[in-house]
Amino acid sequence: MTRENLSSYLKRQAVVCRDHCEIDKELYEKFGVKRGLRDKEGVGVLAGLTNISNIQSSKIVDGKKVPCEGQLFYRGYNIYDLVKGFLSQDRYGFEEVTYLLLFGILPDQQQLAEFREILVSGMTLPKNFTRDVILKAPSSDIMNSLTKSILTLASYDDNASDISMENVLRQCLMLISVFPMLAVYGYHAYNHYENDDSLYIHRPDPQFSMAENILRLLRPDKSFTQLEAKVLDLALVLHMEHGGGNNSTFTTHVVTSAGSDTYSVISAALSSLKGPKHGGANIKVVEMMKDLRSSVEDVTDRDQVEEYLKKLLHKEAFDKKGLIYGMGHAVYSISDPRAQIFKEFVQKLAEAKGRDEDFRLYSMIEKLAPEVIAKERHIYKGVSANVDFYSGFVYSMLDIPLELFTPIFAMARIVGWSAHRLEELTNVDKIIRPAYKSIGEEKEYIPLEDR
Ligand SMILES: CC(=O)SCCNC(=O)CCNC(=O)[C@H](O)C(C)(C)COP(=O)(O)OP(=O)(O)OC[C@H]1O[C@@H](n2cnc3c(N)ncnc32)[C@H](O)[C@@H]1OP(=O)(O)O
Numbered sequence: 001m002t003r004e005n006l007s008s009y010l011k012r013q014a015v016v017c018r019d020h021c022e023i024d025k026e027l028y029e030k031f032g033v034k035r036g037l038r039d040k041e042g043v044g045v046l047a048g049l050t051n052i053s054n055i056q057s058s059k060i061v062d063g064k065k066v067p068c069e070g071q072l073f074y075r076g077y078n079i080y081d082l083v084k085g086f087l088s089q090d091r092y093g094f095e096e097v098t099y100l101l102l103f104g105i106l107p108d109q110q111q112l113a114e115f116r117e118i119l120v121s122g123m124t125l126p127k128n129f130t131r132d133v134i135l136k137a138p139s140s141d142i143m144n145s146l147t148k149s150i151l152t153l154a155s156y157d158d159n160a161s162d163i164s165m166e167n168v169l170r171q172c173l174m175l176i177s178v179f180p181m182l183a184v185y186g187y188h189a190y191n192h193y194e195n196d197d198s199l200y201i202h203r204p205d206p207q208f209s210m211a212e213n214i215l216r217l218l219r220p221d222k223s224f225t226q227l228e229a230k231v232l233d234l235a236l237v238l239h240m241e242h243g244g245g246n247n248s249t250f251t252t253h254v255v256t257s258a259g260s261d262t263y264s265v266i267s268a269a270l271s272s273l274k275g276p277k278h279g280g281a282n283i284k285v286v287e288m289m290k291d292l293r294s295s296v297e298d299v300t301d302r303d304q305v306e307e308y309l310k311k312l313l314h315k316e317a318f319d320k321k322g323l324i325y326g327m328g329h330a331v332y333s334i335s336d337p338r339a340q341i342f343k344e345f346v347q348k349l350a351e352a353k354g355r356d357e358d359f360r361l362y363s364m365i366e367k368l369a370p371e372v373i374a375k376e377r378h379i380y381k382g383v384s385a386n387v388d389f390y391s392g393f394v395y396s397m398l399d400i401p402l403e404l405f406t407p408i409f410a411m412a413r414i415v416g417w418s419a420h421r422l423e424e425l426t427n428v429d430k431i432i433r434p435a436y437k438s439i440g441e442e443k444e445y446i447p448l449e450d451r
């Protein structure tokens, strides 16, 4: 079949697909189906219990549920306190908070030192893995490259499908350690073979924290400043975990409940995270801001920026999907605490990097977008900037390439996925299987020659 014939076939058959896929929106209401597994107020259906984290976006006042500033707790500890704890003592937080999320308790000094050693000793790939897997068939989509590497790592594991606690913990710790290498080397391969840039593969340094090592692997001369590493470390901590219901963690629960191995579960979670409505939003935010700069004459003019935001909602600008990326959240309404914590550091970094003007534009949009969305959309609860709004801006200030923005999210969220996989395996020996009501009618079979 020629390319033209195939394309006209697809055009024709896509209409047939659509005609047989479409379901009357009113039927969802009629049969009480909670679209997106959410009720009319946007609240998710209860699908499980967890000890790992807690997200609060409302409180009860005089017996009534009212929206409040967002709060996030990891294993019972407020994210503000955790961040203050390691920052005030000038420590890196990734290793400590990973320990907390996986084991449920804050480590003492000895436990932390031992855990750091476990993580750094795991920062090694099987012999020739970089050459035989990562450097082969490079792609600009580093999330896909990461997924390919994870699935291939299964064939290097003699005990890949053993789902005992010890074995899954071993696999999770190993994956947490190697994620940065898989992603950064994947980027270097793409940058060399597709962009004709120099190829370099640096080894991690066992003396360094996870955040320092990510920058070391990435930079041609392995150098970075303390401020850069500290901001990246904070970003990792803020992205690590967000309850059982977010799309990629729920995917982790679903695939774990089928009895699958760790490599398959984490690959599935990665495939969810890359979506532009989830972790992939950090790339979209930066691309959207670039489009805004090229479309708006004076980006300091509130009215002109507002006009652009309206065009986004009317599907007349950028990717024409009707979304303002980095805004809104399935649970938070008034604020996402991660964006709030991040903002202070973003401002500091922007000053240090001479990007104050960009910071002012981000701040203007942070205020304007919720107003514009509230005017144009049917909103049950408030909309505010989410964690992805500032993260892409931060990564661009750290000279991290766009292709690595979502993979950096993944380097952090693998911790939450691991904790939830272990929790699902421990508690729920039941395959997740919700119901779909069939609205199709039964038909009598028609022999081929009579159709
Ligand atoms: C790490 C993370 O995953 S954070 C989220 C990252 N994603 C983004 O930044 C993408 C942009 N944001 C969005 O697409 C959404 O806000 C989501 C997917 C995050 C949450 O969506 P929902 O749970 O449907 O949000 P909510 O129930 O508050 O939405 C209510 C209405 O506001 C609209 N809305 C919410 N956020 C936005 C937005 N950023 N741009 C335009 N409209 C929006 C919704 O489309 C919905 O309108 P509708 O009822 O006409 O369909």
Ligand SMILES: O=C([O-])CC(=O)C(=O)O
Pocket: 241, 242, 243, 245, 246, 247, 329, 330, 331, 386, 387
């Ligand atoms: O909770 C959600 O739905 C999305 C989110 O913010 C996250 O996964 O960090």
